[in-house]
Amino acid sequence: MEAKVSLAHGSGGRLTRELVQSLFLPRLANDALAELSDSARVQLDGRPLLFTTDSFVVKPLEFPGGDIGKLAVCGTVNDLAVSGGRPLWLSCGLIIEEGLPIAVLERVADSIAAAARDAGVSVVCGDTKVVEAGGADGLFINTAGIGVPIAGYAPGPIRPGDQVLVSGTIGDHEAAIFQARENLGRRLAIASDCASLHGLVAAMLATGVAVRVMRDPTRGGIGAALNELLAGSGCSVQLEEDAIPLREEVRGMCELVGFDPMYLANEGKLVCFAAAEGAAALLAAMKAHALGADAAVIGEAVADKRERVYLRSGFGGSRIVAMPSGVQLPRIC
Numbered sequence: 001m002e003a004k005v006s007l008a009h010g011s012g013g014r015l016t017r018e019l020v021q022s023l024f025l026p027r028l029a030n031d032a033l034a035e036l037s038d039s040a041r042v043q044l045d046g047r048p049l050l051f052t053t054d055s056f057v058v059k060p061l062e063f064p065g066g067d068i069g070k071l072a073v074c075g076t077v078n079d080l081a082v083s084g085g086r087p088l089w090l091s092c093g094l095i096i097e098e099g100l101p102i103a104v105l106e107r108v109a110d111s112i113a114a115a116a117r118d119a120g121v122s123v124v125c126g127d128t129k130v131v132e133a134g135g136a137d138g139l140f141i142n143t144a145g146i147g148v149p150i151a152g153y154a155p156g157p158i159r160p161g162d163q164v165l166v167s168g169t170i171g172d173h174e175a176a177i178f179q180a181r182e183n184l185g186r187r188l189a190i191a192s193d194c195a196s197l198h199g200l201v202a203a204m205l206a207t208g209v210a211v212r213v214m215r216d217p218t219r220g221g222i223g224a225a226l227n228e229l230l231a232g233s234g235c236s237v238q239l240e241e242d243a244i245p246l247r248e249e250v251r252g253m254c255e256l257v258g259f260d261p262m263y264l265a266n267e268g269k270l271v272c273f274a275a276a277e278g279a280a281a282l283l284a285a286m287k288a289h290a291l292g293a294d295a296a297v298i299g300e301a302v303a304d305k306r307e308r309v310y311l312r313s314g315f316g317g318s319r320i321v322a323m324p325s326g327v328q329l330p331r332i333c
Contacts, residue, residue, distance in 0.1 A: 010331075039145075054142065073112055081270075083214075089122055094129070094138070118196060119196040150201075155212060166269060175247075214270050240298060244298045246261055
């Protein structure tokens, strides 16, 4: 462990995982926490529930395709959805900086309400705190979410031959945040993909295809998400770069500033492993949904105890996509 916290500890990559595993897990150890999934699986009087929490410190508060309010609802709903859950209730705590314009707070509150309605969830409790000017950079939001597991979904271990699917173009959210910060609005027409994925997940699970595991690749992008999912699986993944959907505007931005799209954050996409024999049916169901129109099969799991992510380019070369150790852009969610 490093002596002080750095921005990289919040990147969703190697240092984030080290912070969680070395500092928090030994002190807070319990069976539900040990899974380290997007949502904890808990029991209440014998009834299974899913429980998650998240915090949002995005800068700027408003960006193409959304704002911190929409992001807070969608991000929490998605953590429940990719855990195989039907989201029901949210909490919402706001830490507001003195001097924030009331008009901004009204717009954020409207976004929270609209996103909750769209997702079919209720914000059933909340809290507000105000800190002095300079203490919160405008507004921070913390949420918690409760849902119930969708009947029939039984996540299982990744197996050799499983197909890797992504629900659409990668990196749109982080690219939109960068665009907003650097005032590139007219040069790059990029909007965040911020959206609630519960409907897409329900459509996927309704196929009956054996979906092993799902993840919404937020901080650290699909590079970090796949490395996390492979841990302990005894498998590696071979990805095909040409199969990964990527908007030309995002590709151009990455080439301009040196970002790796494999590590760009998403807020309305999921990545999953599914049994090979059902991959075609699953892909068809994803493409039939508005949020999966650009879905694609992007790779395959292979037996390999090194548990690595390999990316093969269209030119035949291959590179390892390791767990990120730094941060491309802080405060993206």
